[in-house]
Amino acid sequence: MKPTIALFIADPKCSVQSGNGIMKALGEHYNFKIFSKNELEYNFFDGVDMIAVPGGFGDSNSYDNLLKHNADRVREFVAQGGRYLGICMGAYWAGKHYFNILNNIDAYQYIKRPNTDTRRPHAKSIAITWQGHADQMFFYDGCALIGHGQKQVIATYANGDPMAIMQGRVGLIGCHPESEQFWYDSYSWLKGKYHNGAHHTLLLNFVDQLMAQ
Amino acid sequence: MKPTIALFIADPKCSVQSGNGIMKALYSNETYYCFVYC
Numbered sequence: 040m041k042p043t044i045a046l047f048i049a050d051p052k053c054s055v056q057s058g059n060g061i062m063k064a065l066g067e068h069y070n071f072k073i074f075s076k077n078e079l080e081y082n083f084f085d086g087v088d089m090i091a092v093p094g095g096f097g098d099s100n101s102y103d104n105l106l107k108h109n110a111d112r113v114r115e116f117v118a119q120g121g122r123y124l125g126i127c128m129g130a131y132w133a134g135k136h137y138f139n140i141l142n143n144i145d146a147y148q149y150i151k152r153p154n155t156d157t158r159r160p161h162a163k164s165i166a167i168t169w170q171g172h173a174d175q176m177f178f179y180d181g182c183a184l185i186g187h188g189q190k191q192v193i194a195t196y197a198n199g200d201p202m203a204i205m206q207g208r209v210g211l212i213g214c215h216p217e218s219e220q221f222w223y224d225s226y227s228w229l230k231g232k233y234h235n236g237a238h239h240t241l242l243l244n245f246v247d248q249l250m251a252q
Numbered sequence: 253m254k255p256t257i258a259l260f261i262a263d264p265k266c267s268v269q270s271g272n273g274i275m276k277a278l279y280s281n282e283t284y285y286c287f288v289y290c
Contacts, residue, residue: 041279048261070279072272075263 042088042250043070044124049105050095053128057093060217061126064239065246078108084116088250094127094179094215102137114138122208122249127181130211134182140209143188149213152183154198162222164232167202167214169194169241176202176238177222177229181213193245203245210249216242 044065048058062071074083084090090113106113117123117140125133132138134146150158157165160180167176170193183200184190194203194212203212215222216238223229257278261271 071275073261073268073275075261075268077263077268080269 041068041070043072043086044089044091044246045084045087046071046073047075047090047092047109047129048073049076049101052095052097052101052105053093054095056219056222057095057126057215057217058091060215060219060222060239061091061093061124061242063219064217064242068243069246074109076105076108079112084112084121087116087121089122089124089246090116091124092126092129092132093217094129094181096179097128099128099131099137102132106132106137110138114140117209120208122252123210124246124249125209125211126217127179127213127215130184130213131182133209133211141186141188141206144184144186144190144204144206146182146211146213147185149178149181149183149196149200149202152185152196152198152200155200156197162226162229164223164229165214166197167194169203174234174238175232176214176216176234177218178214181215182211183213184211193248205249205252208249208252210245212242212245216245 046058047053131146133140149155150160162179164175165178167174184204190204190206192201192204196202202214220233223233259271260266
């Protein structure tokens with residue numbers, strides 16, 4: 040029996056592109072069900088192992104509108120031992136101003152961090168180190184995960200800030216390992232930089248590890 | 253290669269409940285991911 044992931048989609052903030060990338064990366068090993076901003080049935084999370092909140096375009100403050108019906112349900116799911124995967128916007132929303140499911144860690148714009156290697160939020164392939172291996176990963180105004188709370192750092196940005204972490208059953212990634220070929224083809228400066236699925240494997244391993252927490 | 257279904261979701265008109273039912277039914281038939289449009 041495959042584990043089930045409840046995937047939040049509210050395009051474009053939590054975009055279909057990011058959601059589809061997550062499903063493509065994980066679909067062979069995980070089943071999915073979708074939820075949106077509309078109020079959930081009382082038993083929606085029954086049988087769900089993980090909530091995934093993808094990335095997208097726009098201001099993180101759209102949280103108040105998009106999660107007004109379901110934020111408490113997400114918090115309750117995590118408090119009861121459910122897992123949370125947040126990518127980019129979904130990672131920001133784990134922070135204290137939103138779901139508030141982290142302990143002494145918060146999400147900050149990487150472009151505003153000390154010694155960042157980029158000050159502009161646009162799409163780019165950015166230098167990271169994932170479990171000791173130098174790489175480049177799709178970035179779109181992603182977050183760094185900063186704080187003294189206990190965490191497992193899976194990947195870092197060029198300045199050493201944590202880019203992908205796990206804290207208990209919460210796993211957060213500031214960049215976009217779920218990115219697909221067409222993301223790169225959409226920008227002239229990213230052509231030829233697609234990871235050929237390697238980052239989907241990283242995401243699958245990350246989620247498998249999160250499932251084991 | 254498993255078949256792929258592009259699933260249109262525009263909640264509540266084309267609802268997540270219906271979409272989730274479709275996905276649940278078809279996962280057992282080896283369809284392994286869907287594309288969703290909201």
